[in-house]
Amino acid sequence: MQPAASFQRFLLAGQAGGAVPGKPARDARIDVIRGLCLLIIFINHMPGNIAAAYTPHNFGFSDAADIFVLLAGVSATLAYGGLIETRGLPIAALKLGARLWTLYIAHIAVFIIVCGVIAAAVTRTQNPLYIELINVQPFFRDTIEALLGALTLTYQPSYLDILPLYIVLLALFPAIYYAVRLSPLLALAVSLAIWQGALAFGLNLPNSDATWFFNPFAWQVIFVLGVVIGRCNQLHIAAPRLRWLDAAALGFLLFAWAVKVGPGNFTGLPVLNDWFDSVQLGSDKTNLAWSRLLHLAALTWLAVRWLPAGDTLARSFIGRALAKTGQNSLHVFCVGIVLSIAGQVVLAETSFDPTVQLAVCVSGVTISLGLGVFLSWYRTITSRTAGARNVSAPSSAAPSSSLLPG
Known part of the structure; x- marks a missing residue:
């Protein structure tokens, strides 16, 4: 079957000319791009x-967050x-349940550590304004209530909202996966309808006195798109x-x-003035503006079409480091969050000295890459140690590693 016809059949029915699911070879594009996104997220979490x-x-x-969620769908x-x-x-x-528990524990641990970093900053600098840095006022105002909110995910300080x-x-992955397996096109249509319905009715999840910064009713569209791409793979x-x-x-x-770097509405059409002003400040991130989704779709299409598959991107020194960072994304992401919050304090205390800014960014990137390489x-x-123990173990006894998840 021709590639175009096979792709069309897949979009409609979730299958393609008798193709059966198999374990695809590891694609370095996923790991390298995800590793790069982690570094960009760390840098962007230190505004200014x-x-x-x-x-x-x-x-x-x-931005990198959009790509990160897309790759989460692919990897899942x-x-x-x-x-x-x-x-x-x-x-x-x-x-899946074990992974969800790991993510949950990681989120709570980062929350506690970040609050500790802010408390240390206030104590050392005698500047109480750092409590307002990432919206941790509720934690210091009513610790018990804030902890309950963190445990139920109804209180998320700034920058702690991706996990x-x-x-x-x-x-939601099992339901999404079965929908994509039935018909990717139908799954995407339902996903888009949920997104637009949520916008129409103002649906979001609660976060302290506001709502989630990343509205899951909107951002599920990107995740579903990632699942479709993963199903293709x-x-x-x-x-x-x-x-x-x-x-x-x-x-x-x-x-x-051109829109982002230009001085204003270069089309000269007055009807587009407000739109140009809004996207130049930043496309709606909470509810996922159409401009974000279309931009991500364009990037994804060109990456799938033109970036070399396989391990090509990971053959260079920096490519291998990025790939290893992407392979250990949870650990690197959590450490990056803590480093970025500490970095914000350092930058503020040094009056955003350009040399210090570069030093903080380079240090954080180096630590993130080093952590990824070390964990790999x-x-x-x-x-290797577990494998050697399995080989040397008596055949009548079950190896200890058999108790661990594969």
């Missing part, structure tokens, strides 16, 4: 620093979708060669760049 002025959100409508499909196909939903649900979003989306379906779509995607990215190395040596 020099490096942040050169990150993607200044040159387009979407490859990890848990494959498990559903090979071992069934009950086993996949157990693994709760991921927890909600991952909990699972079925070994290649993107069709559509030159007109390549040109349209590239044209939209160039248009977005550590996992390698521990797996």
Whole structure:
């Protein structure tokens, strides 16, 4: 079957010419791009620093957070979708539940550590304004109530809102996966309808006295798109060669760049004045503006079409470091959050000295990359040790590693 026809059949019915789900080879594009996103998120979480002025959100409508959620959908499909196909939903649900618990514990741990960082900053500098830095006033005003809010995900300080979003989306993954398996096009249509319905009725989840910064009713669209891409990978379906779509995607990215870096409404059409003003300040992130989604879709299409698959991107030194960082995304993300909050304090205490700004950014990026490389190395040596123990263990006894999840 021709690639275009196979892709169309997949979009409509979730299958493609008799293709069956299989375990795809690891694609370095996912790990490298995710590792790069983690570094960008760390830098962007320190507003006002020099490096942040050169990150993607200044040159387009979407940013690293959008790509991070998209890749979360892709990775979830490859990890848990494959498990559903090979071992069934009950086993996949157990693994999924274990991952959700890990994410939840990580979120609570980061919350406590960040509050400790803010408390230390206030104590050392005698500046109580740091309590307002990331909206931790509720924690110091009523600690018990704030802790209960953190445990129920109804209180999220600034910059601690991505993991709760991921927890909600991952909990919905089985339903999303089965919908995509039935019909990716239908799943996307329902997802878009939920998003627009939420906007029409003002639906969001509560966060202290406001609502979630990342509205899950909106951001599920990006996650669903990631699941569709992951399902394509699972079925070994290649993107069709559509030159007109390549040109349209590239044209939209160039248009977005012109809008972001331009001085104003370069079209001269008064009806677009308000739109230009709004997107130049930043496309709606909470409820996912259409401009963000279209920009992300254009980036994704061109990445799928033109970035080399396989391990090509991870062959260079920096590519390997980024890939290892992306492979350990939870650990690196949590450490990056803490480092960025501490970095905000350092920048404020040094009056945003340019040299200090660069030093903080370089230090945080180096620590993040180093952590990713170290964790990959550590996992390698521990797996080798476990393998050696399994080989040397008597055949009549069950190896200790058999008690651990695969």
